[in-house]
Amino acid sequence: MATGLPRNSDVADQFELLADLLELEDTDAFQVIAYRRAAGLIRETPRPVAELALAGRAKELPGIGATIEGKIVQIVEKGEIETLTRHRERVPAEVVTFMKLPGLGPKTVRRIWQELGITTRDELRAAAEQQQLRTLRGLGAKTEENVIKALAAKPAGPPRTLLGTALPALLAVVEVLREHPAADLVSEAGSARRRRETVRDLDIIATATDPKALTEYLTTLPWVAEVAARGPTKATVVSHDGLRFDLRVVPPESYGDLLQHFTGSKDHNVALREDAVRRGLSISEYGVQNVETKDVFQTRSEEELYAFLGYQFIPPELRENRGELVAARDGGIPKLVEASELRGDLHTHTRWSDGRNTVEEMATAARERGYAYLAICDHSQRLRDGALEAQAEEIEAVAERVKPLKLLKGVEVNIRPDGSLDMDDELLAGRDWVVASLHSRFDRTPTERLLAAMDNPHVDCIGHPTGRKINKRPPADVNVERLIEAALETGTALEINSQPDRLDLNDAHARAAAEAGVHVPVNSDGHGVETLQFVEIGVAQARRAWMTSDQVLNTRPWSRIRPR
């Protein structure tokens, strides 16, 4: 973007570093928490907070007050928060990184730095090896051993697993456990249940007539490569493809409390508990205690738990402390879209470009899914020298055979580095549905190129708007707010691309687009018949974006998308 304002991620990084430094210097812990919360909030805000702060409107975000807004303005004007500059001068740069080592928190790191004078990772390793750390009260041989091990380990942990990889495996395990005779209630929990785009461990919560039999059963399943933990009520196993499953068998009378606790998110639970404290209630995974009377409320069902606390039921996808508690108090939780409500798919490929199946195979699979329409959107580059006409003929011929499915002649046209499209307008005019996408040179004025594409009256939809590939490529520096404005002006749709490593728009962007009134289809971008089902995690992303079926374009019949 041309404005040159700092990105939200850069602003958030500064507040996070400031929080780390203040924590090391033993500043008031709640101030540190306030900066951390603000950093997280800024990171996931779809609008540029720098712009909001300059307009004096960043304070409208919950958790940002006048002080933090002022510091955001400092970042715009001076490049860095002034207090951050001061603190960075006082604390050696590497000392902050000590806190990232498991087991070392701010208190311990501060003493290692100030009492032993250690300022680099090399010095820390040497001190641990020479048994210097144990001279500090409270540290011993075990701590030294852990520090040496942590410093030797690879700096970054394993990348988070894509939801699209983990979820089918998790749901299959849940099904298998449900069929065991000792099992009663079994549910997925954790971030997978909230359908976050990536997950680390896969959590399962269950009740059972014979807990030990159920945990034992998990450890003996054929796909288990390693049993990391095994006990009467808890087991952890790792599959051959590296997925880590954690099963907890809990007492039936507090199943609802525990499922809620282990579904999270942490931020949601903290906010829920803070809210409860103000009303004289104390929530834990074991129940809700009335602080005065000491009465404890326990329940088998999450629905009853939220109802007891005075909330509407909150679907797991919304439990991120993004306003769902306030909404649930006022009955404002929307009825979220369901995958079964999709009537078609507006972005798929065939062998005419890089797909694996024929037009007929894709159309048949779409009809079997119960769709009313399917747009074949092969890449424009592969439809040259007469291929476009030949493909259109094939689509028309297949369309006759797959009725009542409406087979649409679509195209995914490439946006060139200069913002022009690589297919002529008269050819685009002959297509039923035109998706325009960036596929290269993401660094070259991506916002301007997308805006130029949207100005073309033949373009119906922008494909995977930011171009990110999770774990591989960051999103292009697209100003999504401007994209949303232009989408409204031109009537262009912005898709949620359901490929597991794209999920683009992401949840925050999709929420902003849908709230603004932009048409947002959930598309598979399927390159084979088996990948049409990617829309299930695309719909999960739409649910995380608070979207109702009215806000998802392809829940409508084709006649209401393109009336003719």
Next chain:
DNA sequence: GCCGTTTTCGGCCCGACTGTTTTCAGTCG
């Protein structure tokens, strides 16, 4: 530093685990 159907001041989630201690501080999720 933020926030308010008890508060504009005085609060700010809760419990388990670890390593180090003989009762607990720090860390983690």
